[in-house]
Amino acid sequence: MSNNEAKFILGAYRANGRDADDATFGAALAQARSDPALGAWFARTRAHDAAMAAKLREIAPPVGLREAILAGARASRAPRKDRRFPTMWLALAASVAVLLAVTATFWPNRAAAEAAKFAAFAVTDTARGGHEGHGEAAGALQSMLANPATHLGAGLPMDFTALRTSGCRTLNFAGHDVLEVCFQREGAWFHCYIARAGDFPARAAGAPATFTSDPHFASASWSDAAYHFVVVSNAGVEAVKRLL
Amino acid sequence: MSSEVFTQLVDAYYTPLYRFALSLAKSPADAGDLVQQTFFIWATKGHGLREAAKAKSWLFTTLYREFLHGRRRDSRATSLEDLPPGEADVAAEDVDRATRMDASAVVVALQTVDEVFRAPLTLFYLEDLSYAEIADALGVPIGTVMSRLSRGKAQLRAALAQEETAGKSKVVPFPGAQGRKRS
Numbered sequence: 412m413s414n415n416e417a418k419f420i421l422g423a424y425r426a427n428g429r430d431a432d433d434a435t436f437g438a439a440l441a442q443a444r445s446d447p448a449l450g451a452w453f454a455r456t457r458a459h460d461a462a463m464a465a466k467l468r469e470i471a472p473p474v475g476l477r478e479a480i481l482a483g484a485r486a487s488r489a490p491r492k493d494r495r496f497p498t499m500w501l502a503l504a505a506s507v508a509v510l511l512a513v514t515a516t517f518w519p520n521r522a523a524a525e526a527a528k529f530a531a532f533a534v535t536d537t538a539r540g541g542h543e544g545h546g547e548a549a550g551a552l553q554s555m556l557a558n559p560a561t562h563l564g565a566g567l568p569m570d571f572t573a574l575r576t577s578g579c580r581t582l583n584f585a586g587h588d589v590l591e592v593c594f595q596r597e598g599a600w601f602h603c604y605i606a607r608a609g610d611f612p613a614r615a616a617g618a619p620a621t622f623t624s625d626p627h628f629a630s631a632s633w634s635d636a637a638y639h640f641v642v643v644s645n646a647g648v649e650a651v652k653r654l655l
Numbered sequence: 656m657s658s659e660v661f662t663q664l665v666d667a668y669y670t671p672l673y674r675f676a677l678s679l680a681k682s683p684a685d686a687g688d689l690v691q692q693t694f695f696i697w698a699t700k701g702h703g704l705r706e707a708a709k710a711k712s713w714l715f716t717t718l719y720r721e722f723l724h725g726r727r728r729d730s731r732a733t734s735l736e737d738l739p740p741g742e743a744d745v746a747a748e749d750v751d752r753a754t755r756m757d758a759s760a761v762v763v764a765l766q767t768v769d770e771v772f773r774a775p776l777t778l779f780y781l782e783d784l785s786y787a788e789i790a791d792a793l794g795v796p797i798g799t800v801m802s803r804l805s806r807g808k809a810q811l812r813a814a815l816a817q818e819e820t821a822g823k824s825k826v827v828p829f830p831g832a833q834g835r836k837r838s
Contacts, residue, residue, distance in 0.1 A: 418805075419801055419802075419805060420801065422801060422804050422805045422808065423779070423786035423800065423801045423804050425779065425782050425785070426782070427782050429782065429785070430785060430786075433785065435786075452744065452745065455745040455746070455747060455749070455750055456745050456808075458750045459745050459749055459750045459753050459808075459812075460779075460780065462750060462753035462754045463753055463761065463780045463811070464780045464781070464782050466753070466756070466757075466758045466761040466762075467674050467758070467761075467762075467777070467780050467781060469758035470673070470674050470677065470758055470762065471670075472669060472670055472673040472674075472687070472690070473673075473683055473687050476669060476673065476687050476690060476691070477665060477666070477669055479687075479691055480665050480669060480690065480691050480694045480695075481661075481662060481665060483691055483694070483695055483698075484661055484665075484694060484695065484697075484698040
């Protein structure tokens with residue numbers, strides 16, 4: 412092995428010595444020990460590599476990056492629970508949703524009809540699963556929703572546009588964007604659907620919550636001045652009521 | 656993969672991943688986005704990996720692919736393999752310079768190294784991956800990694816000298832710059 416060949420190989424030898432047991436370097440290392448010129452070159456190379464490695468170790472990630480990663484992962488991982496819903500559940504949920512939607516069509520009160528349609532849409536989507544979403548804002552909202560001290564009916568401070576543009580799962584209902592965030596309380600999963608009040612003006616702000624329940628899903632629908640909400644869960648209507 | 660294991664994975668690798676991303680993306684904000692995107696992909700796809708030992712290589716590979724996917728390829732990148740071999744000799748002055756320069760200036764110099772050399776070079780200096788693992792992560796033969804390390808080091812030494820001479824380190828806003836908020 413020529414010294415140039417040895418240099419070529421030793422150039423990939425990490426300065427921290429973690430490659431000491433790698434047989435690839437054995438002959439080149441032995442040659443560096445026996446050849447003073449090669450040995451001096453190797454010593455300078457390792458010193459330079461060590462200095463560079465030390466400089467890189469000084470670089471700190473931006474403040475908040477770790478938290479953003481974890482929050483984003485929570486937002487994206489939560490829906491996996493939904494994929495376990497049996498197909499039968501989806502069929503049953505779809506039946507309930509159709510029933511709700513048909514009922515809403517003949518509802519004498521337009522606002523109530525819209526609320527029922529929105530709830531039906533949410534139940535169907537929950538049963539379908541496959542939710543994907545991420546983003547720092549979605550993670551923050553998810554954390555807020557999961558906090559037992561948060562009463563959803565008391566209002567949820569949020570920036571709809573920021574959530575949508577930063578990766579929060581966004582669906583289309585009746586031609587308008589609807590956000591969906593999954594969260595967990597007391598071991599049960601809930602799915603919160605949020606529509607802008609301005610997109611559905613027929614519904615009155617501050618309308619009292621209404622609840623639906625079937626053998627598999629329960630939902631709560633309510634509104635405030637800025638948003639219409641639906642929460643769906645398979646934990647039962649009492650669990651949904653406790654959220655508010 | 657449980658939430659606890661995922662958190663451990665983030666804690667173990669988000670810092671070296673960020674350093675690698677910063678060398679590629681040249682912007683703290685873009686580097687932060689790359690790291691987030693990498694872990695997002697892990698959370699949605701990579702959790703299926705049964706061998707936790709492969710997580711490290713998987714993360715670096717995915718980040719690099721995401722970077723390649725996101726950037727515009729220029730014609731320069733395709734001709735770099737034809738460059739002549741790098742100068743192998745390291746002078747004592749090179750070692751002194753690397754030691755006395757501050758980290759921000761070193762990163763700026765590293766970012767001037769041609770991308771095809773910069774990726775293996777940064778992974779090498781991070782010292783988390785062996786040359787074989789770097790080859791696996793970047794999808795190139797081992798010999799190519801060794802060749803790129805040799806050429807990349809030569810480019811870097813030249814860049815460090817130029818950076819020190821120009822005194823650019825005094826105006827570089829790194830590493831205090833914050834990542835761009837995602838929302």
